[in-house]
Amino acid sequence: MEYVDCGSAEVTERRDRTAQGYPRFRCRSCGRGFNERSSGVLNRAQYPSDVIALVVLWRLRYRLTLRDLTEMFLIRGIVFSHEVVRAWEAKLAPLLT
Numbered sequence: 001m002e003y004v005d006c007g008s009a010e011v012t013e014r015r016d017r018t019a020q021g022y023p024r025f026r027c028r029s030c031g032r033g034f035n036e037r038s039s040g041v042l043n044r045a046q047y048p049s050d051v052i053a054l055v056v057l058w059r060l061r062y063r064l065t066l067r068d069l070t071e072m073f074l075i076r077g078i079v080f081s082h083e084v085v086r087a088w089e090a091k092l093a094p095l096l097t
Contacts, residue, residue: 011025020048022036
């Protein structure tokens with residue numbers, strides 16, 4: 001794995017994981033820590049990337065309303081607001097098109 005900021009390939013994996021379960025890494029060259037989401041648009045997102053991608057894909061593909069999506073995932077035990085769906089769509093729609 002290569003660290004995005006400095007481009008170094010000298011990376012070690014740390015024992016601990018992020019709150020979402022992603023492995024953590026540390027660059028030996030610059031000493032900074034990162035994970036696999038650090039360089040992406042979903043870096044600070046509270047939910048896993050696959051859930052966010054699924055919500056946005058369903059929103060774009062099936063033209064579901066924001067509130068319909070929140071209800072569908074509420075049944076599955078994943079709670080978020082319709083405004084979060086709007087923010088995810090704004091971030092990911094340009095990347096998906």
